[in-house]
Amino acid sequence: MGKLITAAAFMTLMTMGCVQDPETVLSDSENIRDLLQSSGSVAMTPLDGQGERGGGKDAEFPEHWWRSLTSEEPMEFIFENDPAAGVCTVTVIRTLEAAFNIDVTHDGVLNPGVKPVSDIRCRRVILQRTGEETDPHGGWEVTHITPAVFSLNSGLEQQVYVQSMALYAGDELLWECRSPDTFYSVKDGLPVLEPGTQVRVEAEVLHTNPVYEPPYYVYVHGPCPAWPRHWMNDEGLWGDIAAGDGVFSYEWYVEGTSDHWFVAVDVLDADTMLDQEEDDYDSGAWGILALRS
Ligand SMILES: [Ca+2]
Numbered sequence: 001m002g003k004l005i006t007a008a009a010f011m012t013l014m015t016m017g018c019v020q021d022p023e024t025v026l027s028d029s030e031n032i033r034d035l036l037q038s039s040g041s042v043a044m045t046p047l048d049g050q051g052e053r054g055g056g057k058d059a060e061f062p063e064h065w066w067r068s069l070t071s072e073e074p075m076e077f078i079f080e081n082d083p084a085a086g087v088c089t090v091t092v093i094r095t096l097e098a099a100f101n102i103d104v105t106h107d108g109v110l111n112p113g114v115k116p117v118s119d120i121r122c123r124r125v126i127l128q129r130t131g132e133e134t135d136p137h138g139g140w141e142v143t144h145i146t147p148a149v150f151s152l153n154s155g156l157e158q159q160v161y162v163q164s165m166a167l168y169a170g171d172e173l174l175w176e177c178r179s180p181d182t183f184y185s186v187k188d189g190l191p192v193l194e195p196g197t198q199v200r201v202e203a204e205v206l207h208t209n210p211v212y213e214p215p216y217y218v219y220v221h222g223p224c225p226a227w228p229r230h231w232m233n234d235e236g237l238w239g240d241i242a243a244g245d246g247v248f249s250y251e252w253y254v255e256g257t258s259d260h261w262f263v264a265v266d267v268l269d270a271d272t273m274l275d276q277e278e279d280d281y282d283s284g285a286w287g288i289l290a291l292r293s
Pocket residue numbers: 063103104105106107108109110111112
């Protein structure tokens with residue numbers, strides 16, 4: 001393409017102060033791909049690492065459990081419209097393989113079994129061309145994101161799902177999501193967490209074929225103290241306003257030293273959590289980027 005450019009056009013580019021070699025000018029879709037690859041608001045955590053088991057009721061929980069990431073495929077992008085419009089919606093998909101390490105023998109010894117995890121993570125984003133073609137990423141910026149949704153990619157039937165998620169500081173609603181298709185403005189629609197303040201996450205979940213009681217275990221991941229993962233309860237404990245109403249809660253003081261500036265709700269099937277031999281990993285999660293005030 002550069003070789004076809006006329007001398008006059010090239011001079012125009014030069015006098016405009018364009019420092020880019022015309023041969024390397026990227027298309028809108030190339031700029032958008034580059035931006036999405038590098039954008040912290042688009043990346044989706046693998047929810048790996050250790051955490052709290054059961055908030056002091058640990059005998060009813062595995063002695064230990066944690067995910068360890070094995071591999072992640074590069075992000076895939078599905079363009080939902082032609083970026084020539086100046087606004088573009090993109091579905092971002094990323095798969096992962098991991099090990100679900102689970103130790104159900106309460107013997108003081110770390111002797112976990114391993115269940116294979118194959119998950120797909122998905123979020124939609126809206127980008128807008130707000131700057132000039134010569135600006136970074138061709139002037140494109142990410143303006144809105146949906147939560148990241150985690151689903152099984154293993155071929156097993158998923159039976160546990162997050163249904164809603166809300167974050168509060170006292171009585172003040174900081175952020176909520178009732179449908180994972182909801183877009184949130186990156187500028188002023190994401191939860192802002194101030195280190196040291198007390199916040200509460202509430203969530204509702206679903207099991208499509210409950211067998212055990214309780215049918216699932218619910219956890220929050222985020223800038224929490226001591227562990228980035230904590231058990232959420234519906235027993236009226238630790239910020240849970242009403243026991244047994246189907247709303248699971250966890251309340252904590254935002255940990256300023258945390259590296260985990262997102263909040264995710266993670267539901268695991270009891271069938272997965274009650275043994276360490278069966279190939280039955282079943283979990284669903286929603287995660288949203290959190291901003292630090
Ligand atoms: Ca053990």
